Amino acid sequence: MRSRINNHLKLLSIIGTLSIAGCGENAGDTTINTTEMVSTVSGNITTERLLNIENEPGSWLTGGRDYQQSYFSPLTDINKGNASELGFAWQYEIDTTHGFEATPIVVDGVMYSSGPKGAVYAVDAKTGAEKWMFEPEIDPNIVRKVCCGMINRGISVWEGSVFVASLDGYLYALDAATGDVLWQQDTITERDRGYTITGAPYVAKDIVVIGNSGAELDARGYVTAYDTKTGKQAWRFYTVPKSYDGVQENPELEMAAKTWDQNSLWEVGLGGTVWDAMAYDPALNLLYIGTGNAAPYPRKLRSPSGGDNLFLSSILAINPDTGRLVWYYQTTPADNWDFTSTQKLILADLTINGSERKVLMQAPKNGFFYVLDRQSGELLSAEPYVPVNWASHVDLATGKPVETGQGEYFDEPKLVFPSPAGGHNWQPMAFNRETGLVYIPVLEASAVWRMPKEPFVYQKGGLNTTSQYFFPSAGSWGLDSEGAKGLPPLTELAKGQPDPVIRGYLRAWDPVQNKVAWEVETSDVWRGHIFAIWNGGGVMTTASDLVFQGRATGDLVMLDAKTGAELASINVGTSIMAAPMTYKIDGEQYVAVMAGLGGAIGQSYLPGTAAYKYGNKGRIVAFKLNGGLVPLRPEKQYDQPDGFPMPPVMRRGAPFQVKNGGELFERNCSKCHMNDADSGSGIPDLRRMTEQVHGEFTDILLKGIREEQGMGNFSELLTPEEVEAIHMYLIDLAWSTYESSSNEAKPHQPKEIEEQ
Structure with a gap:
């Protein structure tokens, strides 16, 4: 591993706290004026501090700011009246083009964030000056196991430590003051399988929890908890059984195994990986995780006699003290379409039918927006937030979707809504407690699914999805691609189905009324092209009725949280997929975002994207009121030959x-x-x-x-x-x-x- 330290003063441990003058002053805004108390221990986030985050409105202490993972800030200095005055404050350049999906954390004047492979950056939140940088040395062979880009979705900061997972599966605890490695653990159980890690670790009390990626290959999903101080393993929870009747690692799997065919393809691992969503409620002492899809995708191949296939595509509530399951809810039983439930989880308190409910909300890939009682797991509502045709509705009595048959592609190709990209992917959604709305980066697309003619052959450590899907779009993965030859025409497949034109939206969803409040199309010039769903990045919202969203075009857009009206836009000059965040230091509010395109389909730098125009070298960019123009990199120069160039080698092969x-x-x-x-x-x-x-x-x-x-x-x-x-x-x-x-x-x- 490599660690770099510049201009960093190692602080001595001193009992007590220091007040930073003006740090909590909110003159002119609607939040309570406080003086923010700053610990002398770098990165000293605690349970008490999270529970009392309202006392320090200028901090952003988790990926979603608070333990609720709301991506909501109570700051109001930047508001609808002056949003157009937001300008460049500082930038921190990062020498990689792999793309960024993390949201920075700001605590006590220091910003921490992560990048490709599991790198960590610690910078002065006021100036962008580097304090230290950590980059793990990874196994270069891990690259062939990466499903969706060499990215990292974030870190956790806790009691003086920064936790990050490397792409090749190691969990690191770093000293928040210096970047030095305090401990590291190999989290991968079988290194000849397709395991990687792209998700963020999550802290619950005195443990740090990490999942993994690789369900498209042959990973078997699990999450592991480690002691935050020592790195000692506390427990491990597997999300799918290893066999039908063998000895299971955790007792919950004995029940889960009965939802699988005894002749399931156990050797393939079966997926269910936890590659993103986690949240922790300290009051209820419950850790929530979302699980992923299976491999192979087709359920009739994976588990021939049927069954719900627990715990695929599920939300699990786990006691962090014991690692035991408290409740579960499966969003997509016997998932057939890569409909993961790994999308962000938001905890909130809502008034539903006249009663105050502690809820958990998720917009998973399958197209339904779920509101669950987060104490009991009771389903409160599940309504479609995008066009859905694989199911007609979710039965509130059973909690299960009622399938239409349109999703059964085993015998013939079918056009299925949503696509495997989902109605919503990894890009964070945000909940504004003032407007009561959830803002979702929506992907409105379908896909044509079919089974290949060749029989399934398990490939150790390789891709084992088996089924094929194609988007109703030109270009790669489209219906005009080489792999789509022989499919019926789209006009035939789309008869009686929703409009197949691909679009992206920022959609405001009312989780109490279960309906769309407003929407803004984000397709830009790509409507009808698969890239239309990737232009809109993650979102952040504030108490001043603002919603912030970055775009692949390189624009940071500010909208009215109540109406969706665009108020202002900044040309950042770097494509953005990650969610922005905001914080306050020395009396001044900042907005910051990690910029750089990457991950899955987002790796295509189409004309019109900032990545195409200026290149995709990453950076953190911060903004403040009355700031300047964002420095733009030189434009890329492309040769424009008349048509496609002649290949330099001759054809060969029968x-x-x-x-x-x-x-x-x-x-x-x-x-x-x-x-x-x-x-x-x-x-x-x-x-x-x-x-x-x-x-x-x-x-x-x-x-x-x-x-x-x-x-x-x-x-x-x-x-x-x-x-x-x-x-x-x-x-x-x-x-x-x-x-x-x-x-x-x-x-x-x-x-x-x-x-x-």
């Missing part, structure tokens, strides 16, 4: 080899290398490989010679013959694209005739 290579590419490569003709992607378009790259192709895949650039070693997954087949497919694809492009009088390179 048609059956090319076809085999395409199938191997689809399974092993297509999640990252989307080969979108108009993307200008940060992930290389392999149709445009240079002669040098063609020459190194085998060594890149089998020897890992580009691991430092994010391209992992596939020698454990692919044979030399399979790598050659993939290469043949890509060469053929490049020539096919070239021959169908607008080039005039271009040479034609004939395909080889299949040997008889």
Whole structure:
């Protein structure tokens, strides 16, 4: 690991607190004037401090600011009357293009946040000056196991420690003052499986809890709790059984196993990973976690005789003292469509039918907005917040969705709403207790699902989703892509279904009335293109009736929280996906955001994005009233050839080899290398490989010679013959694209005739 410390004064432990003059002054706003008491211990967040966060409105102590994970701030200095005066305060540049999904934490004048691979940055929250930086050394082979980008969704700060998880599965406790490693733990149980970590650790009392990613491969989900001071393992809770009737690691799995076919594909791990959502209620002493999808996706293959398949796509309430389950609620029984329940969880107190209820709210991928009693797990409401056709409604008596049959694609292709991207993905939503509304970055899209013709073969440590899906869009993963050949036309698949045009929205949802209060379309120029759903980033809201959202266009947009009217916008010059946050120091309110595009489909730098125009080098950018213009990087220069360039190597291979290579590419490569003709992607378009790259192709895949650039070693997954087949497919694809492009009088390179 590497740790860098600049200009940092190590503070002595002194009993008592110091008052920072003006830190809590809120002249002119509606919050109570307080003097914020600042501990001399760096990063000294405690349960008492979280419970009394109203006494320090200028702090942002967790990813969502408070223990409720509301992404709501009571600050009002920046308001509807002066939002247009917000300008540049400072920036902290980060030398990576992998993208950022974390929301910074600010405590006692220091900002802490995380970046790709599990790096941590500690900076002065007033100036952006670096205090220290930590970057773990990771196993370069982990890259091939990454589902959705080399990103990290955040950290936890607690009693002088900063907790972060590295991409390759290690949990680190760092000294909040220096960045030095206090302890580290290997959280991965089986390193030959597809485990990674992209999520944030979460603290509950005296334990820090971390989950993992990899359900698309062959990970078996679990969360592990460690003592915050020593790193000693406290408990581990598995989210799916390891077998039907074997000895289970935790007693809850004995019940869960009965919801699976005894002939389920146990060897595949089955998924259920906890890669994001967590929250903790200190009053109830309950830790809430959301679980993910299964692998393989199709339930008839995964668990042939049926069953709900607990605890896939569920919300679990766990006693953090014992690691035992208190209650659970499954949002998508027998999930068939990657409908994870790992989206952010928000805790709130709502008046429902005249009674005060302590609730938990979630907008998971499946398209229904859930309000649960967070003490008992009772379902209070579940209404669709996006078009849904796989289920007609959720039965409040049973708590289960009533399926329509439109989601059953095992025997024939089906157009399913929402898509596997979900009605809402990882981007944080926010709850404003003043307006009573939840602001959701909504993804309004469907996908055509089908089963491949080839029988399922388990691939250790590799992709094991099995089913295929395509978006009703042009480009990669679209219905005009190579993999979608043979599907019925969209006009036929969409008969009687919702409008399949892809759109993105910022949607304000009333969780008591169960309806949309207002919405703003965020598709920009990409309406109808899959990127339309990725332009809108996570959101933050304030007591001054503001909603802040970053966009892939590079704009930080401020809207009226009651109406959705746009009040102001700042051209940041870097694409934004992460949620903004706000804090106050020395009497001045700041807004800050981590900027940089990344993760899954968000890795395509389309024309129109700031990533395409200025590049995607990351940074933290902070703003304040009467600030200046944001410094913009030089614009990127792109060659604009007349049509697609002629490939530098000749076609080779028989048609059956090319076809085999395409199938191997689809399974092993297509999640990252989307080969979108108009993307200008940060992930290389392999149709445009240079002669040098063609020459190194085998060594890149089998020897890992580009691991430092994010391209992992596939020698454990692919044979030399399979790598050659993939290469043949890509060469053929490049020539096919070239021959169908607008080039005039271009040479034609004939395909080889299949040997008889």
